[in-house]
Amino acid sequence: MTTPAANRPHWAWLAAALAWVFPGCGHLYLGRRKTAAAYSLIVTATFLLGLSFEGRLYSPEPGQPLTWLATFTLCGAGLLNIGARALSESPSGTILAATYDYGCTYLLSAGLMNLLLMLDAYDIATGRKA
Amino acid sequence: MTPFASLLPTDHFLIMTLYALLVSAFFALLWREEKRARVLLFVKIFFALVVGALAVAWLMYPFPS
Numbered sequence: 001m002t003t004p005a006a007n008r009p010h011w012a013w014l015a016a017a018l019a020w021v022f023p024g025c026g027h028l029y030l031g032r033r034k035t036a037a038a039y040s041l042i043v044t045a046t047f048l049l050g051l052s053f054e055g056r057l058y059s060p061e062p063g064q065p066l067t068w069l070a071t072f073t074l075c076g077a078g079l080l081n082i083g084a085r086a087l088s089e090s091p092s093g094t095i096l097a098a099t100y101d102y103g104c105t106y107l108l109s110a111g112l113m114n115l116l117l118m119l120d121a122y123d124i125a126t127g128r129k130a
Numbered sequence: 131m132t133p134f135a136s137l138l139p140t141d142h143f144l145i146m147t148l149y150a151l152l153v154s155a156f157f158a159l160l161w162r163e164e165k166r167a168r169v170l171l172f173v174k175i176f177f178a179l180v181v182g183a184l185a186v187a188w189l190m191y192p193f194p195s
Contacts, residue, residue, distance in 0.1 A: 042152055042156045045152060053138070053145070099140065109152075113156050
């Protein structure tokens with residue numbers, strides 16, 4: 001069943017940009033409410049769990065090329081990343097915490113998931129994916 | 131730390147299982163359109179992650195750091 005939103009033409013770049021802003025927004029714009037809600041729940045939960053496990057919100061460091069990749073990955077999480085950096089008391093995580101490595105993994109995975117959602121929203125809007 | 135930090139699992143296996151749950155749900159939604167196919171892929175990815183991690187852990191057991 002198609003919703004009225006599913007019948008209107010979409011700007012592919014807008015769908016991708018909205019997907020970056022908050023997980024699921026791109027799919028919501030494309031009229032896929034249920035999948036948008038599911039994506040939003042999964043990616044947000046992954047990101048918040050990463051913060052709760054005291055993972056690190058990476059920033060670029062000279063001489064540490066992998067921190068640039070990690071920063072790019074985290075930037076994929078859009079407003080979640082920006083909000084977490086603004087509100088977090090310890091953006092660099094707690095390296096001595098037992099869950100630190102898990103936290104980093106959860107945070108990076110949330111960023112990667114949202115980057116994939118951006119590509120997915122773009123592909124749906126351009127008709128490459130049904 | 132978040133207010134619900136006391137509710138979070140601290141057990142390594144539980145944290146890993148929770149991660150496998152989230153990742154497999156995400157990719158099942160992303161890669162499949164039909165409900166049955168999604169459930170099947172979810173189960174496959176979930177068990178591949180959990181059983182794979184246990185297998186690697188078992189193989190690494192004789193080689194402590």
